[in-house]
Amino acid sequence: MNQNPTQNQNQQPSDGGKHDDDAALTDFLASLMDYTPTIPDELVEHYLAKSGFQCPDVRLIRLVAVATQKFVSEVATDALQQCKARQASVVKDKRDKQQKDKRLILTMEDLSRALREHGVNVKHQEYFADSPSTGMDPATREE
Amino acid sequence: MTNGGGESGREHEQHNRMQRISSGDEFAKSIAKIAVVQVCEIVGFQTFQLSALETLSDVAVQYIHNIGKTAHLYANLAGRVECNVFDIIQGLEDLGVVQGFIGASDVDHCLASSGTVREIAQYVTETEHIPFAYSIPQFPVVKDRKLTPSFWQRGVETPGEHIPSWLPAFPESHTYAQSPISNERAIEPHTDMIEQEKQQRNVERSLYNLQRRLLCNGLEGPSVGPEDADKAKQARESNPFLATPLQYGETEVSHVALPAKLSSEATARNVVAENHVLNQSSLLETFAPAIEAVKSGSCESEEGRKEILLNRRPIVQFKVGTAKKSFGTTFHSSPHNKGFQKTDSWFERENEKDVKKRRAEKILKDSMENQEELAEL
Numbered sequence: 001m002n003q004n005p006t007q008n009q010n011q012q013p014s015d016g017g018k019h020d021d022d023a024a025l026t027d028f029l030a031s032l033m034d035y036t037p038t039i040p041d042e043l044v045e046h047y048l049a050k051s052g053f054q055c056p057d058v059r060l061i062r063l064v065a066v067a068t069q070k071f072v073s074e075v076a077t078d079a080l081q082q083c084k085a086r087q088a089s090v091v092k093d094k095r096d097k098q099q100k101d102k103r104l105i106l107t108m109e110d111l112s113r114a115l116r117e118h119g120v121n122v123k124h125q126e127y128f129a130d131s132p133s134t135g136m137d138p139a140t141r142e143e
Numbered sequence: 144m145t146n147g148g149g150e151s152g153r154e155h156e157q158h159n160r161m162q163r164i165s166s167g168d169e170f171a172k173s174i175a176k177i178a179v180v181q182v183c184e185i186v187g188f189q190t191f192q193l194s195a196l197e198t199l200s201d202v203a204v205q206y207i208h209n210i211g212k213t214a215h216l217y218a219n220l221a222g223r224v225e226c227n228v229f230d231i232i233q234g235l236e237d238l239g240v241v242q243g244f245i246g247a248s249d250v251d252h253c254l255a256s257s258g259t260v261r262e263i264a265q266y267v268t269e270t271e272h273i274p275f276a277y278s279i280p281q282f283p284v285v286k287d288r289k290l291t292p293s294f295w296q297r298g299v300e301t302p303g304e305h306i307p308s309w310l311p312a313f314p315e316s317h318t319y320a321q322s323p324i325s326n327e328r329a330i331e332p333h334t335d336m337i338e339q340e341k342q343q344r345n346v347e348r349s350l351y352n353l354q355r356r357l358l359c360n361g362l363e364g365p366s367v368g369p370e371d372a373d374k375a376k377q378a379r380e381s382n383p384f385l386a387t388p389l390q391y392g393e394t395e396v397s398h399v400a401l402p403a404k405l406s407s408e409a410t411a412r413n414v415v416a417e418n419h420v421l422n423q424s425s426l427l428e429t430f431a432p433a434i435e436a437v438k439s440g441s442c443e444s445e446e447g448r449k450e451i452l453l454n455r456r457p458i459v460q461f462k463v464g465t466a467k468k469s470f471g472t473t474f475h476s477s478p479h480n481k482g483f484q485k486t487d488s489w490f491e492r493e494n495e496k497d498v499k500k501r502r503a504e505k506i507l508k509d510s511m512e513n514q515e516e517l518a519e520l
Contacts (some may be wrong), residue, residue: 021256028264029228035267036274038185039178042281044207046171051211055226063228063263064210067235070266072179072203076186079195083188106183106191111199119241120202 032062039065039072071118078114079106086110170282175200178275185271210234235259 041058044065048055055061083104112122179200183191213234218226232254240247245258294301295308302313313319 021253024264025228025255025260028260028267031267035272038181038273038275039203040174040275040279042279043171043174043178046282047204047207048211051208052215053211053226054215054224057227060226060228060231063231064207066263066267067210067259068203068207069178069182070263071206072182072199073186073266073270075199075202076183076188080187104187104189106188106195106199108192108195108198111195115198115202117242122198122202 029059029063032059032066035062035066037062037065037069039069041065044068075111075114075118076106078117079110080104082110082113083107172200172204174279175204177277179203181273181276185273206238209238213237229254232257232260235263 041061044061048061048064083106087102108122115122176196180191180196183196183199210231211234214226214230217230217233218224221230236244236247236254236257236259239259245261246252246256247258291311291314293309294306294312297312299312301308301310
């Protein structure tokens, strides 16, 4: 992650900076009231309640929802990068064959690589039949 | 966003749904899937593999779960039950440790200025604002359970000292106390049944007696007095097995069913012959029209009587169970005089045949004996 040294220095020195941070935090939480994250509140509330979390504040639930959305989108972005890199590395003569496969597909292979970076170890199942064409995919995918 | 797994993707989904219907958390999981698909679409994916989508949505759900768990943990650590922002931020930082975040290296940094929150704020401002595709009702639906109030809440004293006041109060006493009314009700249906059975039996018996009386009256010969008949009937009414034993000569017999007209004919004749007013007069009255009809219909009453007497004898024999041959079949479908005459002739013929047979047998036997004798000689 890109570290920002100036921000780190700003945090510590003065009390005024802390007050600014408090104000920024409250502002951010207040802005969450107007923001409806893609992950619905009800879903987050349900799973938070399952984990023992208790809080009537909608802003906190929204915060968790946004955090989750950010996490998912980061993973998805990484997977997308993997996908694009894989498609770019395909040798040119084979690329014509794969023309129909040019669409950006969220595959298990890319996803497991992306998740590994985020500390989630997902083993791709070797013989997991995703679709009727799964059996012949690996030969073309290996490159 | 379309399913990249191929055409069979939708079938897959339906199949999976069918299989996992019993898991209970299906609704939340499918919502999570939709949300994750939407996020992926924002990122730039066009299609997805179903297994990848499921994995990613599972991971997202686990992420929410972990945030909740760590936040709850930190709240409890601080001696609170409800979580606040700082618990959540702490939890987010814990989860972000693997990735790293701004200021993670600083152990004493203030949570209010956490790098994770800053990143989230940045993400919120940068990304497209796309709300969830569907409106969702609050779930899971939890019914408000109405608990029975305790003794203390009702303000009632417990029936015994051994029962603490915080236990749920007893229900209203009328719901469990035994009352005499309920006991009577418990028995009533039984007695009702028995009474009904008795009544039914009475009705059946009276009907049976009526039938028998009809028949007996019909077969009553002139030799039997009305008083005797009355007694016999009474005895029979009380117990059919105590019926007066029948004399050979007596004609009053048998409740074997006779054709109604035949019996009525007989009664009519009785009335004509003896002019006795019997105690069954009411019955006779009821049959008056039929009797009248018979009277007018039958010209040769004397002959008819003879025939009927002929018919009666075999019946008596049948009843007593003697070994003599009985030709009597009392069930005649044709009550007209012609029919009787026919049967009569049939009887006579039978008799004649029998006699002839016997004679033939005798002759044969005699001849055989004679032959033997002849041989001996």
